[in-house]
Amino acid sequence: MPAAPLMSTYGRLPISFSRGEGCWLYDTNGNRYFDAISGIAVCGLGHSHPAVTDAITKQAAQLTHCSNLFKIPNQESLGELLCKVSGMDNAFFCNSGAEANEAAIKLARLHGKKRGIENPAIIVMENAFHGRTLATLSASGNRKVQAGFEPLVRGFVRTPFNDTKTLEHIADSNSNVVAVFLEPVQGEGGVTPADAEYLKYVEKVCREHEWLLMLDEVQTGNGRTGSYFAFQEYGIHPDVVTTAKGLGNGFPIGACLARGSAAEAFHPGSHGSTFGGNPLACAAALAVVQTIQKQNLSNRARELGERLISQFESQLGGADYIKQIRGKGLMIGIEMKEPCPELVPLAQAQGLLINVTQDKVIRLLPPLVMSDADADYLANTLCTLIKLYAGDDRKRPR
Ligand SMILES: Cc1ncc(COP(=O)(O)O)c(C=O)c1O
Secondary structure, three states: OOOOOOOOOOOOOOOOEEEEEEOEEEEOOOOEEEEOOHHHHOOOOOEOOHHHHHHHHHHHHHOOOOOOOOOOHHHHHHHHHHHHHHOOOEEEEEOOHHHHHHHHHHHHHHHHHHOOOOOOEEEEEOOOOOOOOHHHHHHOOOHHHHOOOOOOOOOEEEEOOOOHHHHHHHHHHOOOEEEEEEOOEEOOOOOEEOOHHHHHHHHHHHHHHOOEEEEEOOOOOOOOOOOOOOHHHHOOOOOEEEEOHHHOOOOOOEEEEEOHHHHHOOOEOOEOOOOOOOHHHHHHHHHHHHHHHHOOHHHHHHHHHHHHHHHHHHHHOOOOOEEEEEEEOOEEEEEEOOOOOOHHHHHHHOOEEOEEEOOOEEEEOOOOOOOHHHHHHHHHHHHHHHHHHHOOOOOOOO
């Protein structure tokens, strides 16, 4: 078969899905798969959630698109709801995580200019991932994402994640800094949660230096880590929060939320998006946020995460091929001592969809709507597979 006329941006598995329902995906041959990655942290409510399907179909029949030159009532309602949920003051809507982060980067630069800083710099983390546009790949701490796209966008200063000393040194030596931008749990970087004391320290330094504290919650937000936004678990109050992925449960939408002076920085003409916050995307996201709130799915994600981690610990903990089992809510990483990319097709052959990031970290981002039995099925299927893969026959099932 000739290759499809698509640019070669992804290494794709030879499988296509025709239908999804809850935690399950069905391929074109009728086989079913347990989706433990949720389209990479997108379908938190599971596939084809009735509330989202209903909101999309009703809105599509009424009005799909209308320019931001006009008032869009459900964009205003979504902004209000997200601000209520997060304690932020206002929102800018766009279509993806990278775009939400672009908005945050622009806010930081405006904040710097207002303070008389001509060449504003943003502190970003090693191993960070913020997207694939030029500014967001420059902010990312992964050479693979940047290679070939130089010259990179300037104005980023990199520091090790969870390291207070280097941050302190930058604070003392660089007067161009205007913001710190980081993920509360690094996702692509290996499912690494920020230490609570570290985030508190970052917040303190930001306040002392009038820097913006900006959090990328594209992957962690929308209930996944045990509260609506992960920062709420840490007791900090950022100036800017970005999100996308789970916000539309599969319908493309991103948001940059801001408070205080950051919320005042944009004016008509300084930023925009043709599609961002259109009636259809906002109808989908309103249904998502309302469902997460109504069903207290953030809390459920915390419970399910604890259940999964304790099963992984009891079945795999202490094995000589496991380096660490970690995570927050339903963002879970099982770090192996050796690279394990072959686990992805092996799991797929068993009807289980997982992801491996940083070569050695099995990343799980299952739907927040799993039942306890679903979680147990996921844990047992994956643990059996990992043991077989690692040649561990101590507890191999007969
Ligand atoms: C933390 C984080 N930020 C930004 C992005 C980019 O989002 P998008 O692919 O929607 O542009 C991602 C995507 O994986 C992400 O995990």
